[in-house]
Amino acid sequence: MAADMPLVVWFEELGQHDVPRVGGKNASLGEMVSHLGSVGVRVPFGFATTAAAYWRFIDGNGLEETITSALADMDGGKATLAETGDIIRHAFLRGEWSKEAAGAITSNYRELCRRAGRIDADVAVRSSATAEDLPNASFAGQQETYLNVRGERALLDACRRCYASLFTDRAISYRQTQGFDHLKVALSIGIQNMVRSDLGGAGVMFSIDTETGFDRVVLINAAWGLGENVVQGAVDPDEYEVFKPFLAVPSLSPIIEMKRGGKAQKLIYAEDGDQPTRNVPTSKAERAAFVLDEPEILQLARWACVIEDHYGRPMDMEWARDGRSGELFIVQARPETVQSRREAGALKTYRIKRKGRKLAAGLSVGDAVVAGRVCVLERARDIARFVDGAVLVTGTTDPDWVPVMKRAAAIVTDHGGRTSHAAIVSRELGLPAIVGTGDATQVLHDGQTVTVSCAEGDEGFVYEGVADYDVEDIDLHGIARTRTRVMLNLANPAAAFRWWRLPADGVGLARMEFVINNDIKIHPMALVRYDTLEDQDARRRIAELTAGYADKTAYFVERLARALARIAAAHHPAPVIVRMSDFKTNEYANLIGGAEFEPQEANPMLGFRGASRYYSPRYREGFALECRAIRLLRQQLGFKNVIVMIPFCRSPREADRVLDVMEANGLKRGQDELQVYVMCEIPSNVILAKAFARRFDGFSIGSNDLTQLTLGVDRDSEALAELFDEQDEAVEWMIRRVIDEAHAAGAKVGLCGQAPSDHPAFAEFLVTCGIDSVSVSPDSFITVKRHVAAAEQAAATVAGAVRA
Structure with a gap:
């Protein structure tokens, strides 16, 4: 690695061509800051550590040998995935920063504080792998994000933990499945001024309908507080859909769906303790209200169109609203990787002819019908008892669940919306899923034979027994x-x-x-x-x-x-x-x-x-x-x-x-x-x-x-x-x-x-x-x-x- 390569670069100096330097996430943030700020898209300012900083951390702490040895033991059957990940992560967490790298990060953090007008400004620390967020692969949730990080010591610690998260069990498993060489993927870290969405709201947005690929709508999910709850599927968010062709007409308000979610909790700043954030229950008024009003929905939808036009492909974005200023921001943008690759001339249709008693209902993901036996799991650590081909039923999923999700016939969760982790991964795996049922883990039981139907529209249903259904492949050419x-x-x-x-x-x-x-x-x-x-x-x-x-x-x-x-x-x-x-x-x-x-x-x-x-x-x-x-x-x-x-x-x-x-x-x-x-x-x-x-x-x-x-x-x-x-x-x-x-x-x-x-x-x-x-x-x-x-x-x- 060349000694003169910078260790830190500000977003405004980056563009989408910089994926090898700062990963897909940070390159995209730089692209938007550089090219879309002039047309009104707001992105929080910040800077990124480069791949050079990562390799210098690897070399300075002798981590390559540790990584190679641990992975070889796993490949040879001498160690489990969990043991391998644990060894590598602990090696990273024991690692020390070089004086040059620590100085680069802390001096630029001080400049960020100056721009923010605050001492020890609160920042978001986001991981950005150099192989992620590509049009043909989604590394959604593979690495960690840390919010409300304050002070130089806390920042260096959060950055170290980001490096370690490149070797979480799910990240190791995903790279192996996708054919990526572990030692050819570097990690960049984005240090971004925090949007105080803990006092406002946040969520996820797609410039395409996530279930059907209908490309003339923007889909927005929203919840109170910081956005991690939406991404992780820990809450049932509001859902809005906007018809893109009419957004250019100022007199129109083409919001074609406003569906209020339960939003039972919100993630806010913690005032004390070791964790910088904590979940608290929402008020009755918050649960009854929409997070976004019509002008805000339309503004986000217009930004989605601007971002999609700029990148020339459907996009998956995260947004946040600052509760103090009321301003909206885009905090991430990456290519959508499922519907945009779907074969346009083929259509597979499922039609339920005869079905059993309805047991549960929620938001449907995909459009297929699958029958199988239920396996209810409360925690990811219980996956050893999962039976291949079963219907996975759980409260919610996060990236730790991916290895077992790959083995499931269908997925049913109590919580989450269309942009939750369970929904995103199910789409990528091609699995039917029903999210946000509210009570699936209570009404379904192990060994029960059910049919999961996502073929009846936005709402998905779990039916008792094996339903009678038809499957037809339609060639539209x-x-x-x-x-x-x-x-x-x-x-x-x-x-x-x-x-x-x-x-x-x-x-x-x-x-x-x-x-x-x-x-x-x-x-x-x-x-x-x-x-x-x-x-x-x-x-x-x-x-x-x-x-x-x-x-x-x-x-x-x-x-x-x-x-x-x-x-x-x-x-x-x-x-x-x-x-x-x-x-x-x-x-x-x-x-x-x-x-x-x-x-x-x-x-x-x-x-x-x-x-x-x-x-x-x-x-x-x-x-x-x-x-x-x-x-x-x-x-x-x-x-x-x-x-x-x-x-x-x-x-x-x-x-x-x-x-x-x-x-x-x-x-x-x-x-x-x-x-x-x-x-x-x-x-x-x-x-x-x-x-x-x-x-x-x-x-x-x-x-x-x-x-x-x-x-x-x-x-x-x-x-x-x-x-x-x-x-x-x-x-x-x-x-x-x-x-x-x-x-x-x-x-x-x-x-x-x-x-x-x-x-x-x-x-x-x-x-x-x-x-x-x-x-x-x-x-x-x-x-x-x-x-x-x-x-x-x-x-x-x-x-x-x-x-x-």
């Missing part, structure tokens, strides 16, 4: 383009990003009632009339769900808008048709507080549903909340690709009344690019198609209801099942007629239903009728696309023969 648009039917916002790679032409049916039932759970009128609600149990449950909302109706509006925004974002700028709520009265009554507002009906299928509710005094105020949500979705979040659809509209007169109510609530057809469609599911919609076409921009044929009401057959009747046929000539006459009438009036027509995927002949019939679009479930998309392409090809062949 070579799918034919069609004149007829093939769109998706979607109901679950949590699963929307799973299908972004499909070459769909938008969403033909997004079911609002599914979102209300699963995400909101409360009858809208129970929120409007909360103060006079008689059901005390309902009042209690509503109070719990709406905690943090001064206006309880805002809970409904904001959650509905953001949930629908996930669907709209996944397919923007293609059209997304959102059907206003289409519950039947018995289904509305099952919502929290709903029983007080719904009549008892003998036949809810043909009763008080759809359009008739929207202008009725019984529900008009509830419909106003739905309209407010659509207005927020389109105007504030920015999703003008959303089209509104009215279900079960019995007459043109009823259509006029609904359109009037919508306009009174700020949704006027034709204004601000708003299109309004109507469901075609009643014979009157066909008979009076011209009149409906004057009032609406398009029709969506609900083939199930239209068949039921055309043939007079209950679609749920087993006795009449053979009579229920969407290809019956009477039904086909209805479909052909509405398409002709709508097109003559300039309106579009689509069909949402299963029939085109089940019956190629029906798809061909729709194509020959000139239908504009068909909308199907995602798992049927490829099949229907092929049916439609074949039908269009056949029609073209016939037309060519006729012309000839």
